[in-house]
Amino acid sequence: MGMKIGLLQMNPTVGDIAGNVRAMAQAHAEAVAAGAQLCVTSELAVCGYPPKDLLLYRSFVAKVAAAVRELAAAIDPGVPLLAGGVAVNPAGQGRPLYNCAFLLTGGAVGRIFGKTLLPTYDVFDEDRYFEPYAGLRTFDLNGRTVGVTICEDIWNDKGFRPARRYGRDPLEELVPERPEVVVNLSASPFCLGKQSFRQSMLGGLAAKHRCHLIYVNQAGGNDDLVFDGRSAAYGPDGALYARCAPFAAEVRVIDTGERSGGLAEDDFTPPAETWAALVAGTRDYVRKSCFSGVLLGLSGGIDSALTAAVAAQALGPEQVLGVLMPSPFSSQGSLDDSLELARRLNIRTLTLPIAPVMAAFEGALAGAFAGLPRDVTEENIQARIRGNLLMALSNKHRMLLLTTGNKSELAVGYCTIYGDMSGGYAVISDVPKTLVYAVSRHVNLVHGGPIPEAIITKAPSAELRPDQKDQDSLPPYEILDEILRLHIEDYRSAEEIAAAGFEPETVAKVLKLVKGAEFKRWQAAPGIKISERAFGTGWRMPLACVRPL
Secondary structure, eight states, X not given: OOOEEEEEEOOOOTTOHHHHHHHHHHHHHHHHHTTOSEEEOOTTTTTOSOOGGGGGOHHHHHHHXXXXXXXXXXXXXXXXXXXXXXXXXTTSSSSSEEEEEEEEETXXXXXXXXXOOOOOSTTOOXXXXXXXXOSOOEEEETTEEEXXXXXXXXXXXXXXXXXXXXXXXXXXXXXGGOOSEEEEEEOOBOOTTHHHHHHHHHHHHHHHHTSEEEEEEOEEEETTEEEEBOOEEEXXXXXXXXXXXXTSOEEEEEETTTTBOEEOOOOXXXXXXXXXXXXXXXXXXXXXXXXXXXXEEOOSSHHHHHHHHXXXXXXXXXXXXXXXXXXXXXXXXXXXXXXXXXXXXXXXXXXXXXXXXXXXXXXXXXXXXXXXOOOHHHHHHHHHHHHHHHHHHHHHHTOEEEXXXXXXXXXXXXXXXXXXXXXXXXXXXXXXXXXXXXXXXXXHHHTTOOSOHHHHHSOOOOOSSTTXXXXXXXXXXXXXXXXXXXXXXXXXXXXXXXXXXXXXXXXXXXXXXXXHTHHHHHTSOOBOOOSSXXXXXXXXXXXXXXXXX
């Protein structure tokens, strides 16, 4: 006879402790009604992940403790709940807190199980707050032994991580207890390609340790991170027999005896995953930040088109305003394409010609610029005029301004600080240009062609001067994006990238641009992380330095 376990795949809001607990109680009740004998949430679900420096405030930790007690009293006392949260380290030595799972049963808080492995790489900095847990990690449920792990605790098996980051393996340490079921409370951020490795690893661990491995992951977006959910159950033979929906909250009850639960529909291809992550991240950032809607500049280019499509899908077209700001260099085709895009997406538009403002700027600066040739200065002024107009609309209408720059541009500084970089959220800032095109084609295939074909096929241009094309200043995007991937995500030097077959002069130029644009990225809006290494939390480069790379 098996065990029925409720996978409570949550989408918590960081800091909304009361709201998160209400959602957990409702999810628990739903799972109990479906026959669950044990329910499990994601990591730190009570306070939301990642709470960051909120954890340094004692009042915050106290509110978590009070909410956990209230939750224990509110749920069915006969069905235990493992709830992710934070607890005070009673030893008085080491870090002051534990990242933990509370076992709520019988109307009270029972055992507390802590997280042992604390990641400090990429976007993670858990050693700043938490003490590694060294206590027992099993409990008895109706005569069955259940093991408890938290996120990183299962990511250090020597068979799947040969270059292990830690000197211990908490899952291996559970083996003497002979658990029938091992649960894992996770807040594992999404990145492209991660799911296939994750499924292989989790299935392999279940088979290696001859147990049911129940993985419960957070869903939805918080700031720059998106969590893809996909909570799952694996049998002792390693077979996957249940998986929750991607990028959405869900309650699913699985039966370890019948190995049942069902697999939600999913698509692991990079364009499909990218699209889903961008939509989830944008929806949750706007909702959790309490904005009334969003606006963005529509240039007639592929980047603003994809950003608009994401916003319309995430929020509904009535919550999106597209702003056209034609200059003397804007082509009629770009204006027509922008209006056609807006018609297909059913979003509102506003047109603000900027030629008079450009003339006013030129007049004001005529004396100061006398005798000097036109150059990038004037191009930047044009971009900054647009940025000012968009920010004015954002302020007046209390709408969030979305920036539309992609990762390729942000990497090499092909963007204007205080111009097209102005805004509060950078939807596609971790999406390379080549992937922007792939996602746009996917959107057209799946959603009925909202992006005009002319936008996809035209040569990319900022239209800041006559006949300008991106490729006037940059290598072809197919080459640029691969150089950037090797340097940013694979940590390759110029010499190593050239040895991989790229022109040394081109590599040197690209890496010089990357270094020179660092000051812009320090001031950029937060964006949605979809790669293994995105600009933002996980990119920690100095400004005033010489990079011997």
